[in-house]
Amino acid sequence: MLSRVANSIYWMSRYAERAENVARFVAVNLELMLDSDVGVEQQWLPLVDTSGDHKDFLKRYGQADEQNVVRFLAFDRENPNSIFSCLQASRENARTVREIISSATWNQLNEFYLYVRDHADKPDSIESLSRLLDQIRRGTNTYMGLMDSTMTRDQPWQFALLGRMLERADKTSRILDVKYFLLLKSATQVGTPVDHIQWGAVLRSASAWEMYRKKHGGISPEDIVEFLLLDPDFPRSVRFCLNAALESLRAISGTPPGLVRNEAERALGRICSALTFTSASEIISQGLHEYLDDLQTRVNQAGEAIYDTFFALKAPGNPETKARPGSPALGQFQD
């Protein structure tokens, strides 16, 4: 398939996944606020760190209260990672590849985007905001479901899955990072109800609450790190997502088992191996934050290798035939 098209599908998928994640983070935090006696600023500011630009937020909003953070993360058109901006970018990428994706996928994404656009500035109560966030999550999940059930497992679908899985891994690692940091600071509260509520919120932010309870039962920070980072079967754990991304890469190039065909596979394969052979206690003892920071950097490097391998093809020899800018795929990594 065309390199430009592959790039657009990849970003269409990443942005939709990003929108769904941010909607979930905000919804979980809204609910958490009803239970919590932790300071407001302490609850909302970390959320900005998981999904947007801290400096940009402080410059334009100042205070991190519920109203400001929700506006910034959900509906701010100047924040490129707000739910609205993500859906817009996802839909705009889809529009440029609509002849490649199935009509069902396009129709859902388009209709859903138009709905959010028309309702984005309206929610004036916590009830209507929760409802809208719920609809956003349903909308993105319906779109993913339609894509999975109407598209052939060839390159376009694989590039979409690749984007989705890399974005999901990134988001899970971020939510773990900021929340863990916050929780360590309130170490006096370990084992208290507040602590349990907070850890519950971390798990819910990754849709992991129920599945975690099934597997591990009691709440322990080490088990949570294990589950969100290293669990081989939970579909939002970092390891699961990166393994799935690697599978897609191999399917795209038709790489047989045991072989490596390109830099993208090599970069991602290294990260997956490291995740397979480490443990939660090892990670915590060396510092979770440092570990996650390094992980995010390496995942971004893998993203760049994907760009070089598939999207930025250079013609043989002749300097005139270098890739020229066309319609730019709308996409950016989050710093």
Next chain:
Amino acid sequence: MDIGSYNPEEFYDEMFEAPGRPWPAASLLAQRLANLPQEELLARQRAAETAMVRMGITFNVYSDNQGVEKTFPFDIIPRIVSAAEWTHIDAGLKQRITALNLFIDDIYHDQKILKDKVIPREIVESSKCLRPQCMGLNPPRGVWIHITGTDLVRNSDGVVYVLEDNLRCPSGVSYVLENRHLMKTVFPRVFESARIRPVDTYPYELRETLEYLAPDSVAEPRCVVLTPGSFNSAYFEHSFLAQQMGAELVEGSDLVVFDDRLWMRTTDGFERVDVVYRRIDDDFLDPEAFRKDSMLGVPGLMRVYKAGNVALANAPGAGIADDKVVYAYVPRIIKYYLDQDPIIPNVPTHICSEEKELKHVLANMDKLVVKAANESGGYGMIVGPAASAKEREEFAAKVKADPRNFIAQPTLSLSRVPTICDGELEGRHVDLRPYILYGDDVYVMPGGLTRVALRKGSLVVNSSQGGGSKDTWVASEDTPSC
């Protein structure tokens, strides 16, 4: 709203011969409409509009650099064409396309028609659409105009005229296909009982037309649609046609020339391209051959084309037959090459470069429609009777400054079709753009895009100027069945 009380007024109406008396081909539809409660009809109109938004059937407006998407307003009351009339139109279009193709080929080779003084040489040589780069060019299979969208209008005299030949990148066919798709959900029962000729095979015919052009040595030709990009006003159509044909939709930056071949960049490396259905004007096609500042095209494309290693549809240079001044000579072109009289007449046209005609035009600006030779989309024209004295004066100055670039025609009283306007049925003026494919033989799509001027009294049907569209139903036989 009641179809029974609909009044065609003094205009030619495509549905009603006289108040309460539909044309035979339209009687079944008129009857169904009469039996449909008003709310039901309006609900169906709304459902069709919603579906268009949901499916993203949109065009972008040029003047807006944000590329704001608008839907092309769609009216669910179709325009009906009888089988007998279509037979006439079909024959007329085939005749016209055949003659125009011979004309273009002659202009870029021997120029017999100029030597025989059927058309003044300076008209052709001063045309902005003449491409000296194409002299001596032999396009694959001798075809220059593979895809045409000819604009037809019916005047109050009941006669159908050719208003314009669109030989470069005529757009709108995607709306024909999508409109038909919507109409089947809006009026399923009518479709069941009426015998309406299908238009759905167009993408298949288009693909056949393109594959026919591929170099002989290629067993399975790769065809692509070349678009200027997602901000182009017709992007939806480019994307739709690529999807329906199963062709790749490419931008200039996806293509590259090396080893005398055209290639596209894919995730598996470079793949060869054999046929390009280009939706980019000649000027932007190849910065080496045409405009040097073009970022949309592919450097070296014309070299590959001339070497016979890729086919382009339509052929560069074909626009010479699309010049609005050359248009005035088309009846003579048909006579010259085919020795036949035109089956579908031209609208009588004044050529401003002829002094006597220019005087007449300047003296009668209030009665005429004056058009620039190379503009489209309803731009660069003035409808005399509808314009203010000041607007006419300003336009007259432009005509005087460059008479070669203008023609004038009488203001036609375009025929009308009942249309839903603010919950009422009112007559609105229409034209008709059938699409013609020229490959192994000439195929005329049975139907086409009926464009409707939605503003009361307006004669301008262009999508960029407040026009909408309707489905066009061509009856497959003339028993009163449609």
